[in-house]
Amino acid sequence: MQAATEAKFTQETVLWIKQHTPKLLTFAITRPEAYRFSAGQFSRLGFRDGGGFIWRAYSIVSAEYAETLEFFVVLIEGGAMSARLAQLQTGDHILLDKTAFGFLLPGRFTDGDQLVMLSTGSGIAPFLSMLQQPAVWERFQHIGLVHSVSHASELIFSQRINDLINHPLIGEYTGKLSYQPVVTRENVAGALNQRLPQLLQNGTLATGLGQTFTPAQTRFMLCGNPAMVADTFKTLLDMGYSMHRNKIPGQIIMENGF
Structure with missing residues (x-):
């Protein structure tokens, strides 16, 4: 079951992070060659959490043809995912669901x-x-x-x-x-x-x-x-x-x- 779950995502590297305000964060990660999305869709990003995972959806800022994936995040006080993102550093790893979602097209x-x-x-x-x-x-x-x-x-x-x-x-x-x-x-x-x-x-x-x-x-x-x-x-x-x-x-x- 674990192998089947992991076949659905890749592990990517954080390339840069910019903290604009205490609550606003932009960052970019590596993009797998096979990753496809349409402008307006969102990605699911995640981290390993004990024996499981934590996932959240974030809309993609990047163009469809960009070599990296950029995201804009509002950090939520007390949010489990926000707590992880607030500690993110360049070079850290983050999980990326292989499928993009959404119909805002x-x-x-x-x-x-x-x-x-x-x-x-x-x-x-x-x-x-x-x-x-x-x-x-x-x-x-x-x-x-x-x-x-x-x-x-x-x-x-x-x-x-x-x-x-x-x-x-x-x-x-x-x-x-x-x-x-x-x-x-x-x-x-x-x-x-x-x-x-x-x-x-x-x-x-x-x-x-x-x-x-x-x-x-x-x-x-x-x-x-x-x-x-x-x-x-x-x-x-x-x-x-x-x-x-x-x-x-x-x-x-x-x-x-x-």
């Missing part, structure tokens, strides 16, 4: 020309992966990226987003991108400061992105804490949008399983 939308990515906290990770894929930029005429955090210090990817203009594969498309930070517990220049449902309801988010949202053209992707996803989803339903399903096309795809 922009290619599932069959129509619409605006893609609006709504995220809180580490929910921005899959969107950063998507934004490194030329196919996403070719598919949509306008892309809006919204990252909502509590404090300005948590907007750790703002410079990376601005630097996409220099990306060799997608730099030519970045004129299609509007990035709107949201900071809910501080007043910060250039950032909005209400929760995403309120910003949708009062039209401030559409204005910030320089767009008009319509069910005919706008497609929403939601990723973040479950309360945000649930409340934003309900708001969008009230505004006339619907869940996208394989056999029933809609305007909303969401992920809160992290």
